Amino acid sequence: MTATYAVSDIHGHPEKLVEALEAAGLVDAEGNWSGHDVRLWFLGDFFDRGPDGVGVLALVRRLAAQAAAGTGEIRVLLGNHEILALGMRKFGDTFVPHDGITSRSFERSWALNGGQDRDQELLTDDDVAWLIEQPMVGLDADHLLLHSDTEEYLEWGDSIDEINRAAWEDLHSDDITVWWEVWRRMTSRYAFRGEAGPAVAADLLQRLGGRRIVHGHSIVADQLGIDPAYLTGPLLYADGLALGIDGGIFDGGPCLLIKLLPV
Secondary structure (H helix, E strand, O other): OOEEEEEOOOOOOHHHHHHHHHHOOOEOOOOOEOOOOEEEEEOOOOOOOOOOHHHHHHHHHHHHHHHHHOOOEEEEOOOHHHHHHHHHHHHOOOOOOOOOOOOOOHHHHHHHOOOOHHHHHHOOHHHHHHHOOOOOOEEEOOEEEOOOOOOHHHHOOOOHHHHHHHHHHHHOOOOHHHHHHHHHHHHOOOOOOOOOHHHHHHHHHHHHOOOEEEEEEEEHHHHHOOOHHHOOOOEEEOOOOEEEEEOOHHHOOOOOOEEOOOO
16 A cells, blocks of 8 residues: 655755655665655755755655656655746846836845755756646645645636646746746745634635645744744644644754655
8 A cells, every 4th residue: 555755845955855754764775765655745845945955856856766667656746936946047137027016026036035046056957847847736645735825726726637737837938927926826825824724724625625735835833833943743733624744944943754644
């Protein structure tokens, strides 16, 4: 029986990812894939804030190729920092038209959100071509897999297939305003928190499938009001309908590699 795992928000720290994967038995001592009968989902945000986003991407791509050639499987969803890194590479300091805003550009947002010069220098055309083929939303083992804790995905469609197809089309566009809207949607967060959160989560699950949402993007320790260094596990909230797995790696938190259990 295939075991399903998820991890998110590595943010330029490949060494922490390797440690977590080795501890779970998904890579061997040499860092090669050993996850027999395992499907591993990466929920986005390889880049920014940490020193080696391209190193994270290279590691994930290598492991994905090893899994595909042997046993197991690796799947990747895009996060907002993938959109930001790709938008920076594609548009740089080009002004994004918007009423009343005169300084909006991917370069400015990239710099404000921990963009690393090294990632831009080492990111290849092949990396870009691979990334823009990756989906936004997944469904596995009764879990709805997202990067961002937001309902904004529904702006792309009313099903997982519609969302992934529409987002794919946006990322194959050369229109900077289209790209900026993708970035804006993916930065939205906290939809499943608060008094209304369970109803929002239940509605999204009813529309897209699954019995529980698994997401990154919003640091679990922030919601708990603790330092990320003291975090020991993910956060199940919204009446058990949402599981947050962003450990805040770039801020000293753990790499939360989570085995998804039946709901």
